Amino acid sequence: MLLKNTVLSLLFAVVAFSCSQEKKLPFLGPKTVNATGDTVYHQIPDFQFLNQDSVLVSQKDIEGKVYVADFFFTTCPTICPKMKTQMLRIYERYKERDEVRIISHSIDPDFDNTSVLHDYATRLQVKAPKWNLLTGDKAAIYKLGQKSYMVSAQEDPNEAGGFVHSGAFILVDKNRHVRGIYDGTVETEVNHLLEDMEVLLKE
Amino acid sequence: MKKLAPILIAFFFFSCSSKEEITQQQYSVEGMALYKTHCENCHQADGAGLRDLYPSIQQTKLSPEALACLFKNGKKGNGFMPANAKLQALDIAELVTYMREKWGGKKQIYPVDSVKMALQNCR
Numbered sequence: 001m002l003l004k005n006t007v008l009s010l011l012f013a014v015v016a017f018s019c020s021q022e023k024k025l026p027f028l029g030p031k032t033v034n035a036t037g038d039t040v041y042h043q044i045p046d047f048q049f050l051n052q053d054s055v056l057v058s059q060k061d062i063e064g065k066v067y068v069a070d071f072f073f074t075t076c077p078t079i080c081p082k083m084k085t086q087m088l089r090i091y092e093r094y095k096e097r098d099e100v101r102i103i104s105h106s107i108d109p110d111f112d113n114t115s116v117l118h119d120y121a122t123r124l125q126v127k128a129p130k131w132n133l134l135t136g137d138k139a140a141i142y143k144l145g146q147k148s149y150m151v152s153a154q155e156d157p158n159e160a161g162g163f164v165h166s167g168a169f170i171l172v173d174k175n176r177h178v179r180g181i182y183d184g185t186v187e188t189e190v191n192h193l194l195e196d197m198e199v200l201l202k203e
Numbered sequence: 204m205k206k207l208a209p210i211l212i213a214f215f216f217f218s219c220s221s222k223e224e225i226t227q228q229q230y231s232v233e234g235m236a237l238y239k240t241h242c243e244n245c246h247q248a249d250g251a252g253l254r255d256l257y258p259s260i261q262q263t264k265l266s267p268e269a270l271a272c273l274f275k276n277g278k279k280g281n282g283f284m285p286a287n288a289k290l291q292a293l294d295i296a297e298l299v300t301y302m303r304e305k306w307g308g309k310k311q312i313y314p315v316d317s318v319k320m321a322l323q324n325c326r
Contacts (some may be wrong), residue, residue, distance in 0.1 A: 081244040087251060123282070144244040202310035 023199050025171075025179040029150060044148050044176040049105070049136035050116040051128050057103075059176065061129060066200045067101040068193070069170045071153045071186055072147050073108035074120045079167045083184040084124060087169070091131055093194065099174075099201060102131040105145065107163050109135040109152045149178065169193055173200045234301025237294050241287055250306055256282065259302065271295050271300070271318050272325035278286045292318040304315045 029042025048058045060064060068090055072080040094100035106112035112120075117133040135141075145153035151166045171180035171193055180196050183189040210271040235240050239248075252259040264275065277286035290298075292315050299313040 019277070075283055076287065077287075078244060081253060081257065086248070089255075120256070126253050 001150070007032075009120050014089065015038050025196055025199055028178040029189075041177050044172060044178070045144075047144060049130040049134035049141070049195070050114050052114060052121040053141065054114045054118075055128065057129075057132050061132075062101050062103070062176075063099045064174050064196060065099055066104060066174055067103055067172050068197075069103045069105065069172060070168065071141075071148055071149075071151060071165045073105050073106050073163060073165075074106070074112050074116055076163070079185050083167050083169070086184050086187065086190045087131075088124070088126070089190060090194065090197075091126055094197075097201075101129065104131070104133045105141055105143070105153075106133065106135045107141060108136075108164055109138050109141060150181070154187055171196055171200065173203065218260060223312065226306075226312070227310055229301040230297045230312055231304050231310075233294075234297035234299070235305075237290075237298050238301055241290065242298075245284070250292075250302075258282070260302070263302075263306075267303075267313050267317065268321035268324070269301050270299050271321040274324060275322060295322075298314065 027041040031042065032040045034040050044059070046059050048056060051057045053063055068087070070083060070087065072083060074080075075097075087104070090100075091102060095170055106117065110137050113133060117135055121127070121131070142153055145151055145165075149168075149170045151168045151170065153165045167183055169182045169184035169187040169190065170178055171182070173179050179200060180193060182193045214244050220287075246252050250259060250261045254277060263270075273284065274287060274290055278284045281282045295318045296313050299318075300311075303313065304311045
């Protein structure tokens with residue numbers, strides 16, 4: 001009986017250990033198969049937007065980086081401040097690590113021009129290029145949100161603040177594949193993101 | 204006799220806290236819930252605010268009248284606090300009562316009638 005118990009707990013330990021060692025993250029989004037029969041994973045396409053310092057930022061600036069993206073607007077009365085509180089945790093933790101970036105897309109680019117974003121970033125005490133706050137063509141931003149990051153982002157006069165958008169944080173790997181989507185308003189969800197970030201940094 | 208004891212204690216307790224006190228407690232509890240829904244996103248649960256984006260409200264020097272107008276109409280100063288049309292006079296009375304107790308250490312009700320007066324005289 002004692003032996004049986006020992007063997008059982010040993011087995012459990014082995015299983016648990018091998019699981020925790022091999023944490024792998026999924027590839028999210030539609031997959032396609034190319035001509036040579038390989039699976040091609042969903043990828044964030046090229047983009048170009050201005051950041052809070054009026055610098056043009058494109059996918060080239062995040063080449064080889066793991067990054068977290070979200071959608072917000074500076075006058076948002078509801079979930080954005082919560083998201084920014086959580087995003088600050090990510091910012092502070094990876095402040096010294098150049099492989100990690102944060103991109104926040106404004107979904108109210110008419111109001112959130114570069115000088116509004118600059119003021120916002122200064123008050124939040126965050127800096128580019130670690131944390132880029134981006135603005136630009138509205139249609140391009142909405143398309144990127146809906147088609148590429150797979151989150152809702154659009155105008156809605158019925159919504160407080162005039163826009164509907166999800167509070168999602170999207171985790172993207174070094175090859176621009178979406179590897180995780182988390183609720184950026186919830187502390188425990190962001191804890192998961194931080195764990196998964198470590199997995200991606202080791203890939 | 205034993206069964207009577209708790210009833211007696213309850214009776215004693217209730218008669219001790221005046222009607223005013225009970226209402227103050229009700230206001231404060233309601234105010235806490237309202238704060239969670241309408242304010243906590245920006246000013247945080249402890250009222251400390253978020254860096255320079257949202258100010259701390261723990262030591263605010265604004266009068267109750269000024270607070271009532273601020274909550275209802277918002278303010279565009281250095282920062283931007285949106286107007287909140289959803290807040291009724293009672294909500295504002297409860298919010299101010301809660302803030303007074305939580306950060307002012309003062310258990311004193313801010314009456315609905317005072318809110319209504321204040322709202323008529325907003326600048």
